[in-house]
Amino acid sequence: MNANVDNDRAIASWLLVCAVLIFSMVILGGVTRLTGSGLSMVNWHPIHGVIPPLTEFAWQEEFSNYQQSPEFTKINRDMTVDGFKQIFLFEYSHRILGRIIGLVFFIPFLYFYFTRKIKPGLTPQLLFMFFLGGLQGLLGWYMVKSGLVDNPHVSQYRLTAHLIAAILIYAYILWTAMGLLNRAPRVAKSESSNPGFRKAIHYLILMVVVTIVSGGFVAGLKAGHIFNTFPLMNGQWIPEGLISLKPHYLNLFENMVTVQFNHRYLALSTGALLLIYWLFSKFHNFDSSTNRSFNLVAFLVLVQVTLGISTLLLQVPVWLGASHQAGALLLFTAVLYNMHGLSRQ
Numbered sequence: 001m002n003a004n005v006d007n008d009r010a011i012a013s014w015l016l017v018c019a020v021l022i023f024s025m026v027i028l029g030g031v032t033r034l035t036g037s038g039l040s041m042v043n044w045h046p047i048h049g050v051i052p053p054l055t056e057f058a059w060q061e062e063f064s065n066y067q068q069s070p071e072f073t074k075i076n077r078d079m080t081v082d083g084f085k086q087i088f089l090f091e092y093s094h095r096i097l098g099r100i101i102g103l104v105f106f107i108p109f110l111y112f113y114f115t116r117k118i119k120p121g122l123t124p125q126l127l128f129m130f131f132l133g134g135l136q137g138l139l140g141w142y143m144v145k146s147g148l149v150d151n152p153h154v155s156q157y158r159l160t161a162h163l164i165a166a167i168l169i170y171a172y173i174l175w176t177a178m179g180l181l182n183r184a185p186r187v188a189k190s191e192s193s194n195p196g197f198r199k200a201i202h203y204l205i206l207m208v209v210v211t212i213v214s215g216g217f218v219a220g221l222k223a224g225h226i227f228n229t230f231p232l233m234n235g236q237w238i239p240e241g242l243i244s245l246k247p248h249y250l251n252l253f254e255n256m257v258t259v260q261f262n263h264r265y266l267a268l269s270t271g272a273l274l275l276i277y278w279l280f281s282k283f284h285n286f287d288s289s290t291n292r293s294f295n296l297v298a299f300l301v302l303v304q305v306t307l308g309i310s311t312l313l314l315q316v317p318v319w320l321g322a323s324h325q326a327g328a329l330l331l332f333t334a335v336l337y338n339m340h341g342l343s344r345q
Contacts, residue, residue, distance in 0.1 A: 004119065007112075007117040007118075007119070008119065008180040008181070009180070009181065010112075010117065011112055011117065011118065011122070011177075011180055012176075012177040012178075012180035012181045013177075014108045014112075015173050015174075015176060015177040015180070016174075016177050017104065018101065018104060018105050018173055019170055019173045019174050019177065021097070021100065021101045021104060022101060022166060022169060022170045022173070023170065023326075023329055023333075024097065025094070025097050025098060025101060025166065026163070026166050026167070026170070026325065026329055027322055027325060027326050027329075028090075028093060028094050028097060029094055029162075029163075029166075030219075030321065030322045030325040030326075031090060031318060031322045032090045032091055032093075032094045033159075033219060034316070034318045034321045034322060035087060035090055035318055036087060037086075037087035037088070037089075037090035037091045038091055038094075038144060038147070038154060039069060039071045039091075039144065039147045039148060039152060039154070040066060040084065040087040040088045040090070040091045041088065041091045041092065041095065041144075042065050042066055042068070042069050042148055043065060044141045044144075046099075046137075049095065050096065050099060052088075052089075052092055053088075059081055059084075059085065060081060062084075062088065063081050063084045066084060066088075069148055069152070070147070070148065070149070070150055070151065070152040071147065071148075071152035074152050075152055098136075098137055098140070101133065102130075102133060102134075102137075105129070105130055105133065106130060109126055109130065122176075125176060129169065129172060129173060129176075132165075132168075132169050132172070133169060135165075136162070136165050136166060136169060139158075139161060139162050139165055140162055142158060143155065143158035143159055143161070143162045146158050154220065155220070156216070156217050156219075156220025156221050156253065156254075157220070157253065159216060159219065159220040160213055160216030160217055160219075160220060163212070163213075163216045163219075164209070164212065164213055164216065167209070167212065167329065167332065170329070171332070171336055174333065174336060174337075175336065175340060178337070178340045179340075182340070182344060194284060194286070194342060197277075197280075197281070197284070197342055198342045198343065200277060201277075201335070201338060201339045201342055202339070204270070204273060204274060204277060204335060205332075205335050205336065205339055207266070207269070207270040207273065208270055208274075208331065208332050208335055209332070210266060210270075211263070211266045211267050211270045211328075212328050212332065214259065214262050214263040214266050214267075215263055215267075215325075215328060217252075217253055217259045217263075218259055218260055218263045221254070221256050221259055222256075223256040223257075223259045223260040223263075224260065224311065224312060224315075224316045224321070225315060225316060226256055226257070226260065227239065227257075227260060227312075228312055228313060228314075228315050229312075229313070230264075230309050230312055230313060233257075233260070233261065233264075239257055239261065240257075241255070241257045242255075242257050242258055242261060243255075243258065244257070267304075267305065267308055268305070271301045271304070271305050274297055274298070274301045274335070275298055275301055277294075277297075278294050278295070278297055278298035278301075281294040286341075287341075289341055290338070290341040290342065293334065293337045293338035293341050294338060296334045296337070296338075297331070297334045297335055297338055300327065300330055300331040300334050301331065303327055303330075303331075304324070304327040304328060304330075304331050307320065307323055307324040307327045308324055308327075311323075311324045
């Protein structure tokens with residue numbers, strides 16, 4: 001029994017390391033986007049692309065490839081090789097971190113598998129995680145390709161899909177790790193004293209995800225650079241141009257005004273509901289771990305709302321935009337942790 005517990009803890013620790021790396025990957029991806037670096041590597045070489053340019057000749061060759069891209073011809077015609085090196089290294093680091101995550105996952109998996117440390121039923125889940133990671137790499141390149149044809153901007157649809165896929169993989173890994181660490185038997189539903197909370201958290205985590213998705217469209221359209229006031233938008237509660245596209249559903253995804261408006265009010269609504277959820281938890285008896293998860297959710301709501309408003313008012317500086325993205329993922333993590341704790345009640 002002790003050996004099984006130790007094996008589960010070792011596997012959970014490995015999965016948590018992978019989750020931390022994915023968290024870092026999401027934030028680095030945000031920095032890459034905010035610095036305008038995402039289209040600097042116009043070719044995808046999964047194997048020999050690991051080695052960056054090491055000589056001036058190699059840098060010049062890479063820069064020559066970039067000069068053929070629409071981003072250079074339409075936006076960065078005055079860029080020099082030295083300027084190119086700066087944006088290249090952000091995108092290069094993002095792609096290298098993706099490869100590192102693959103190795104950090106796959107090599108320990110082989111060790112755990114061949115030493116028979118993986119409990120029955122877990123191997124298919126781990127293989128599915130690896131498969132999803134591979135698909136995420138392909139989705140990332142599919143996203144980049146959208147900005148290498150005519151329009152030097154990646155599709156907001158593909159960017160948001162890439163972001164949400166990363167978060168879902170992250171959630172899947174975290175949930176599995178938490179299950180391995182918490183071996184206490186579940187309380188039967190008929191014995192649970194908190195069915196309302198268990199039901200509410202499913203709706204709330206969905207709202208968090210939808211808010212993050214709306215943030216992906218804000219990022220993809222660069223909609224955070226308009227209406228840099230709060231709470232009003234250009235002095236209005238309902239700004240002009242909110243529903244200016246036809247068919248009307250396109251406003252949700254392609255109208256900068258609508259996309260920012262939706263993200264503002266989704267974020268505020270989700271934050272308010274999470275704080276009400278936290279307040280109601282004070283009238284119930286939870287174990288100390290679950291109580292901490294409620295408190296963490298409330299704290300991160302306040303932090304994230306502050307970061308979001310500050311990012312908007314200061315017109316999306318790189319460090320603050322990246323912090324806002326990190327805050328979103330931390331809040332999602334806290335809600336997921338709370339959800340897992342309640343699922344054992």
